[in-house]
Amino acid sequence: MPFALFCNDAKLSKAYPTEADVWKVAQNSGLVVDVVSEKQKAAPRPVLDNDYEIRPCQPEPHEDPAKNKADAERDARLEPPLGS
Incomplete structure (x- = not known):
């Protein structure tokens, strides 16, 4: 089962394969x-x-948690660290 970030009952992030990914x-x-x-x-x-x-x-019908993870990892490599 994928995981996502929530605030109250609102889903704030894409779905990711594991809790650690979120x-x-x-x-x-x-x-x-x-x-x-x-x-x-x-x-x-x-x-x-x-x-x-x-x-x-549950991921959205068009959503692929594994692709979301790969995209997030790529973005993290390309963006400067937060606070720099």
């Missing part, structure tokens, strides 16, 4: 922040900003 896209888009808990001050953990969440989804 995390990469969210990270490259600046939607991932590091959070430090009191218990784990030395090890911040990445979380999605605001009300974003990654959920399983």
Whole structure:
């Protein structure tokens, strides 16, 4: 089952083959922040900003999650890193 980025019930991203693929896209888009808990001050953990969440989804009829992943990887190689 493919995964996508959601805010509330709105699908915000294309569908990707795995949850890890969506995390990469969210990270490259600046939607991932590091959070430090009191218990784990030395090890911040990445979380999605605001009300974003990654959920399983059905791809759109014309959509190919594997192609979306390949396109995102190509775009990440071509674009400068966020914040530079």
